[in-house]
Amino acid sequence: MKNLEFRTASSVRGGLLVMANVPGIAAGTRVSLTDHAGRRRNGLVIRTSDAAVLVEVFEGTDDLDLERTWVRFLGEPFSLPVSRDILGRVFNGVGLPRDGRPPIVSGQRRDINGAALNPAARAYPREFIQTGLSAVDGMNSLTRGQKLPIFSGGGLPHNRVAAQIVRQARLLGESGSEFVVVFAAFGVSSQDARFFQESFEESGALERLVMFLNLADEPVIERLLTPRAALTAAEYLAFELDHHVLVVMTDMTAYAEALREVAVLRGDVPARKGYPGYLYSDLAELYERAGRIKNRPGSITLIPVLSMPSDDITHPIPDLTGYITEGQIVLSRELHAQGVYPPISVLPSLSRLMKDGIGGDFTREDHPRVASQLFASYAKALEVRGLAAIIGAEDLSEGDRRYLQFAEAFERRFVGQGEEEERDVYATLDLAWDLLSMLPLEVLTRVSEAELAKYHRQNRS
Amino acid sequence: MGKILEINGPLVRMELPGVTLGEQVRVGALGLVGEVIARDGDTALAQLYEDSTGLAPGEQVEGLGHPLSVELGPGLLGGIFDGVQRPLEEIWRITGDRIARGVHVPALSRDRKWTFTPIQEHQSGRLLNAGDVLGTVQETASIEHRILVPPDVSGVLLELAPAGEYDVDATIARVRLHDGEIRKLSLSHRWPVRIPRPFKQRDHAVQPLITGQRILDTFYPLLKGGKAAIPGPFGAGKTMLQHQIARWCNAEIVIYVGCGERGNELTDVLESLPKLTDPHTGRPLMERTLLVANTSNMPVVAREASVYVGLTIAEYFRDQGYDVVMVADSTSRWAEALREVAGRLGQMPVEEGYPAYLGSRLAAFYERAGRVETLAGTSGSVTLIGAVSPPGGDFSEPVTSHTKEIIQTFWALSKELADARHYPAVDWLESFSGYVGQAARWWADNVDPGWADARARALELLSESEELRRIVNLVGVDALSSEQRWSLEAAELIKEALLQQSATDEVDSYASPEKQYLLLAGLLGIYGQGMKLVQLGVPAQRLLELPVMHEARRWKTRYGAADMAGLRERTAGLTGDFARLELEYSPLTSRDQERGI
């Protein structure tokens, strides 16, 4: 069967091709098509019976001439050749070289769908990653093996933030970046892709980078494969070659839109906003590939980037992502407009794994409570700011005015920092105490009395 | 034997004469298992619990002759099973880090032998009823596994094995059924998951489920055998709250069903529970816990099954006379799996793609909760606590709104509270409990007669403060009277010092009923004392400057379980904190009276 070519395409609709009279074709088999012009296209069997086989064509079915289309069933699922040599390479959305260099030659191939990690095999991620960004390290910290997306919007600097995290991410106490980076871009402009590449080039880390690119003007259905190919490469690097891998995927919104497009073609029942009911499980199949495994030294830390349509966090894409990932870093248009970089809005941001990755054993003993205090004080400060907008700042009490100043300083000095500025976590915590010391001792009830005595400026000077 | 006709994702159409609806089938060379969801003449439609990649038309299929059922017997506790009860630890050992397809491993270990102690009074010739206890196995140090006559068996005992070591398949009893058939019984039996296990009758005795979480126990209590839902947007704290309940609640058995959620959350439970001890028995918590896991990246079809697998195991322990709590995270993922099945069957969607029977399925699910008199005449309970994950955090969506009509206790989580890191982010205005009156009796008998009154006063203050907050946000704080300002501040105090309770705080993660009440009464004491002074003319601002206002915020983390006497003493001595101010503002006459003139 593997070497037979068929010319029995009986109908075509959207990206789907129906083949007649090819009995015994297995579900999920990869397909190779040669069209009338001799061009190759890739496909996948999504439904099969002896009478008809339905093939999804990734490059689309535009101008296919049924009479002159040859179809070969390859008898195996989509797979990616893997070897050490993928490092430093650039691939297209289905894992073929796009850097002009020869294809990867390897006897080893991996099914790009992966297989679900057994929950009993997982090890809980606990090691603190220092990103050098105070708003992340201090209040929404990242751990090795976590999946932490960036929720952004058009025109916001998510690429710069992601690139800065990638450049600066390292484990405390270990020098230099030991991360290998897998970068997958789908539906983004070539300019955005180049930005990343150059950002890595500057830090001289190109030989630790693997890229998978499906640009905005390239086939849409192919986007369904791109993150899978990238994660397959990441799994190989992490769990077979023992690397710590940082995966950046952008833009998840383009991915979900591609999925919706295909769902419509297949006639699947839509759930919300036209997205199929299985969008949740489909995204989970990607995101859950991050993690750590018992007795394996490597890890996959995943940073998906997504732009929220109309800045709406309840839109199905950010919503379902938030339901799967271990927190989110939310960028704010308001902070961006005020010139704060990185414009991270800390209150809607969250890192669920932070609680297990900080404190005396990992960062500093006061870290959990300082973070909690910053959240409480900043939330209160924003409330005061809201009040000031109604009654005017002059009419605020003395205590409330201090909160206003705190909010201002917090946004400018703590959240805000330079794009090349790498603050270590101790500097971040010290800065936090500088700011908290703007507030009276008594209101700082989230930190312990011992910590107040040790770190509050009023006590230290 | 039959053969595959068509494969479409997890759906397989097959020619298999005689197969019944719901029957398990084994499909193809890979031996993938699934269940029949529709039949038409000699063809049947089955959905597979595993990914169908690689199956081809023409391959063989086989009906297994029984519906999805679970294996019940010693060896369940401490384990983690997938959505169709395959043991994940064992599978990990066999197939490595990733779950391979087509592996068949029985839920209960066949290698392990258990020490069985028969019930002495059971002589041969005795009439045995369904649900009777044949003997016991000490499964873990805290849990005695009672070996039951299966619910569908009764008859004359012919032989009961002597005390000794048996594996789960060995015959430990022979029974002659009423129709003359001789049935061999072992330490384990099977039960179909979609059929509720029978019991004698519902029992309405009242025992609150103590979770150690103040906002739950004190404000929106749940009873053993009750049903509760935790709806909330992502990141609001549903899972943390369920973890807290699984850790600290005073049930004897906890079933944790991870249904379409994160793998790491199960790892978290697996890694943390063995290190924690049960505050009620002093034993490692893992000994009473069992996990069922169909994580979000595992096949969706098994997700629909997973909650029933958990539920049936819960009922099995209930039938042994235990109080069981099952937490399901998240029932929304289960409902979504149901929606996918319905979609594949071409059933008419009614709201947001859900089929018309969503409400009745949810009701039937929660109906399996309850406190019962078991077939053996003892009492046991299944408490059900389901997380609900509404899209966009919108509580008017179908799963949340149907659930809300079914359950008795509603712990609504709010994004605003979670964003402000007010944890647990249980909204005190949106939440409700239908069990308050019943719980009140228990609190009065066991903790303090003032409980119901104190609870009501605190809630009243909280809702009044909401009103006041609205006024302040419109026109500023100056519009409030002194009394109102004080109420507002006292409500803030209650929120911070009582309602907020960090799961990660070593001292405060679990609060005993006594601690809960002492804090509540103490904080209301501050409110009352302050109000008295405000009425004497003390400005609210002066009260806020009192050290007790800040100190009280630390009570919850300062006074641990071992120091309740300290907390009692501290909260009893509150008058002292206000004495100076009182002296300053009291009218002369009363000061004189105090001096005894």
Ligand SMILES: Nc1ncnc2c1ncn2[C@@H]1O[C@H](COP(=O)(O)OP(=O)(O)OP(=O)(O)O)[C@@H](O)[C@H]1O
């Ligand atoms: N009781 C609590 N004490 C301390 N922190 C909490 C508490 N509840 C929630 N949190 C914090 O909020 C985070 C999110 O909570 P959780 O994972 O339980 O949310 P969720 O509602 O289950 O979200 P999802 O629907 O996405 O699963 C936690 O990781 C923790 O940091």
Ligand SMILES: [Mg+2]
């Ligand atoms: Mg959760």
